[in-house]
Amino acid sequence: MDYVQGCALDKNWKSFDAITKETIARQVADAIEKMQSTILNRMPVGPIERSQDEKSQGPWFTDYGAGPFDTLKDLEDWCNHKIDVCVMVKQLPPDTTRFEFKDTVLTHQDLAPRNLVVDKDMKVWVLDWGCAGVYPKGFEQAALKVQAWNEEYAEMVLERLSD
Numbered sequence: 001m002d003y004v005q006g007c008a009l010d011k012n013w014k015s016f017d018a019i020t021k022e023t024i025a026r027q028v029a030d031a032i033e034k035m036q037s038t039i040l041n042r043m044p045v046g047p048i049e050r051s052q053d054e055k056s057q058g059p060w061f062t063d064y065g066a067g068p069f070d071t072l073k074d075l076e077d078w079c080n081h082k083i084d085v086c087v088m089v090k091q092l093p094p095d096t097t098r099f100e101f102k103d104t105v106l107t108h109q110d111l112a113p114r115n116l117v118v119d120k121d122m123k124v125w126v127l128d129w130g131c132a133g134v135y136p137k138g139f140e141q142a143a144l145k146v147q148a149w150n151e152e153y154a155e156m157v158l159e160r161l162s163d
Contacts, residue, residue: 004125010113013153020122025156027124028111032140032161036105040134045069045104047133058109058131059143072136076101101136108132109143111157113150 009024016024046056046068055065060079069075079099086092108115109131117125141161144154 004117004119004127006117006119006125008114009116009118009124009153010150012118013113013150021152021156023122024116024118024124025153026160028116028157029160031124031126032111032144032157035107036137036140039103039105041072041104043104043134045072045075045134048106050133056133056135058133058135058139059147060139072101072104075136099136103137104134105137105140106132107135107140107143109135109139110147111140111144112147113153 013021044050047054050068052068054068055061056067056069056075057065061067066078067075069078076099079101083092083096083098087094087096108126108129110128111126115126115128117127119125141158144157
């Protein structure tokens with residue numbers, strides 16, 4: 001593991017001017033685009049190089065993890081079951097759209113400001129890859145939206161993504 005010299009984004013975001021925030025948001029969006037540029041449908045769904053019984057970790061799974069999922073369809077079925085449960089207990093409307101996953105890509109799943117360091121040259125470094133893995137394309141965007149704890153940051157990154 002390497003030490004990255006710089007400032008933690010979560011502690012410094014408010015002190016940055018608009019141009020610096022734009023530069024940071026663009027770099028994070030570019031990192032997401034780069035991770036999602038290669039379709040990984042031939043790789044197993046879940047953590048990279050997972051053991052036979054390793055569970056998926058991240059914002060969409062319980063504290064105990066979930067899976068392992070042998071196929072993308074298994075993950076899709078698991079997520080749709082969660083929708084069914086939420087509909088049953090009236091946390092979601094009955095007409096909630098169900099998931100139809102198509103492609104898997106590399107995802108970090110925790111690109112919150114607490115996991116980003118900005119160095120002296122204004123280069124953004126991504127830390128804590130503990131939740132990373134091969135998951136459906138929208139997982140990164142959705143995770144960013146719910147985990148960022150900084151709406152301005154999340155919106156600036158999301159609006160710079162191509163889809």
